[in-house]
Amino acid sequence: MPCSMHPMKRKKRKSKKHLVTTPAKWRWMRCWTKALARRSPMLMKLKSAMLVSWMTPLRMRESKAMFHKRSSLVTVKMKVLLAHDSRSIRKGEVGQGTMMGSTKQRRAALLVQLMLLSVLAGCTSPLDTTVDPRASLEAYPLLIQEGEMVALDARTSSPVEGVITSYSWDFGDGTTAETMIGFTSHTYLSHGQYTVRLTVTNDQGGTDDAVATVMVNGAPSINITMPTTVRAGDAALLDATQSLDPEGDALAFAWDLNAAEDSDGDGDPTNDADETTPTVLLDTSSSGMIFGMLRVDDSSGAFAVQPFELNVTSRTFKVTWVSETVQMSWDEYLDQGETWSGNMTPGEQGRVMGFNAVLELNRDIAPPHDNFTLALNIVDDRYKRNVKTEPGNYSTNEPARAEMNEEGMNQAGEDGLYTSDSAQELLTFLLDARDNARGQGTWVWSVVAQQSDPDAFIGEIDPDPGNDWTLTIEVQIMRPSLTEVAVGDTSE
Numbered sequence: 001m002p003c004s005m006h007p008m009k010r011k012k013r014k015s016k017k018h019l020v021t022t023p024a025k026w027r028w029m030r031c032w033t034k035a036l037a038r039r040s041p042m043l044m045k046l047k048s049a050m051l052v053s054w055m056t057p058l059r060m061r062e063s064k065a066m067f068h069k070r071s072s073l074v075t076v077k078m079k080v081l082l083a084h085d086s087r088s089i090r091k092g093e094v095g096q097g098t099m100m101g102s103t104k105q106r107r108a109a110l111l112v113q114l115m116l117l118s119v120l121a122g123c124t125s126p127l128d129t130t131v132d133p134r135a136s137l138e139a140y141p142l143l144i145q146e147g148e149m150v151a152l153d154a155r156t157s158s159p160v161e162g163v164i165t166s167y168s169w170d171f172g173d174g175t176t177a178e179t180m181i182g183f184t185s186h187t188y189l190s191h192g193q194y195t196v197r198l199t200v201t202n203d204q205g206g207t208d209d210a211v212a213t214v215m216v217n218g219a220p221s222i223n224i225t226m227p228t229t230v231r232a233g234d235a236a237l238l239d240a241t242q243s244l245d246p247e248g249d250a251l252a253f254a255w256d257l258n259a260a261e262d263s264d265g266d267g268d269p270t271n272d273a274d275e276t277t278p279t280v281l282l283d284t285s286s287s288g289m290i291f292g293m294l295r296v297d298d299s300s301g302a303f304a305v306q307p308f309e310l311n312v313t314s315r316t317f318k319v320t321w322v323s324e325t326v327q328m329s330w331d332e333y334l335d336q337g338e339t340w341s342g343n344m345t346p347g348e349q350g351r352v353m354g355f356n357a358v359l360e361l362n363r364d365i366a367p368p369h370d371n372f373t374l375a376l377n378i379v380d381d382r383y384k385r386n387v388k389t390e391p392g393n394y395s396t397n398e399p400a401r402a403e404m405n406e407e408g409m410n411q412a413g414e415d416g417l418y419t420s421d422s423a424q425e426l427l428t429f430l431l432d433a434r435d436n437a438r439g440q441g442t443w444v445w446s447v448v449a450q451q452s453d454p455d456a457f458i459g460e461i462d463p464d465p466g467n468d469w470t471l472t473i474e475v476q477i478m479r480p481s482l483t484e485v486a487v488g489d490t491s492e
Contacts, residue, residue, distance in 0.1 A: 135198055412478060
């Protein structure tokens with residue numbers, strides 16, 4: 001702080017222990033001595049009475065008897081030196097007494113005066129007795145998230161003299177405040193770096209500043225690209241690669257693909273991490289709304305959450321019923337007492353309308369014919385039926401045979417438009433519809449040889465202990481032909 005060269009009235013010098021100074025005077029004195037040491041170290045070694053007399057005002061008590069006119073002490077002393085006709089200072093001019101006694105001394109002193117004019121150019125402002133406080137500021141935490149609060153503590157600030165009368169706060173975001181105590185808090189709504197400036201004022205009119213820097217971490221910005229509607233059975237691509245972090249931090253992703261299901265069992269169905277990649281291929285199997293949640297975290301503790309929804313629609317099919325015949329046949333040999341069985345599932349291909357089954361035995365050389373039985377068991381329907389072979393006509397070479405048939409097992413299907421989540425689901429509905437599902441499941445056919453021992457005829461023995469047979473089955477079905485169409489389109 002610049003120092004003054006205003007002269008003070010001469011008072012009676014007191015002993016050293018009674019000297020009174022103020023911080024402002026000490027600053028003035030330090031300014032003089034530092035300037036001397038910096039510009040001319042040799043001046044610090046001078047022990048002349050003149051230098052001693054200049055430092056005398058610093059050791060005097062505080063006095064109100066200061067000159068009202070701003071005049072330079074150096075100027076006054078130069079006037080004294082120029083009055084070289086007298087070997088002593090006249091009373092009333094400066095009140096310092098005799099300073100020099102010889103012309104040589106006056107010339108040396110004049111040289112010193114000229115040097116001081118250049119050395120002490122920065123110490124000629126008026127004496128400032130204002131005492132500034134000492135500001136201190138601590139902010140915690142120094143890193144916060146958007147919308148969080150930072151505490152600002154200036155309670156260790158010192159008034160130096162008197163008391164602190166106000167604390168003025170500039171929070172760096174365009175808002176300010178003033179408090180009587182050295183503690184406050186502030187909430188930052190936007191990310192960025194903010195400089196908080198505190199100005200402390202004491203009752204002497206002095207001020208001092210202190211600053212603190214607060215970092216506000218911004219939450220990631222989520223950007224999801226995805227379809228709003230897909231058809232059941234299709235997959236939806238969920239893409240969050242365009243999500244950004246304001247500070248450029250790496251991002252971590254956590255997809256909850258079904259907010260209605262608590263897959264991790266923590267009691268909260270909306271915070272599951274079903275997938276952790278930026279992109280997800282979400283498979284769908286049934287129509288309806290899918291609600292999910294995406295959470296994105298940065299490496300500094302900030303996160304953002306965004307819900308999403310996907311509308312899964314059913315498919316539309318045009319159904320045309322086509323009549324078909326399913327055929328099966330077996331050719332085997334059985335000895336008396338043996339049984340054969342075979343399975344078929346004609347209902348897998350369509351709705352069963354009826355069937356016809358014929359069992360024929362190879363013709364024996366001579367009568368009587370062998371006796372066989374044909375049986376059918378439709379397991380799911382608990383349908384059981386059997387028939388026995390009837391002798392053929394030897395004269396016309398007709399073999400023994402058994403025949404089984406049935407019609408009208410189900411109603412005929414109706415053509416039209418149907419909606420379903422998948423073609424397979426619609427087929428199951430059409431073929432397993434209530435009151436039209438007879439014949440579905442496994443059909444078990446059985447052939448039993450009750451009697452095929454050799455028979456005597458006119459003294460000869462039938463050499464055949466068994467018989468060959470053939471089983472032929474025809475099942476009439478109506479097969480639904482499905483063609484998927486767009487909504488409102490009835491053409492194939």
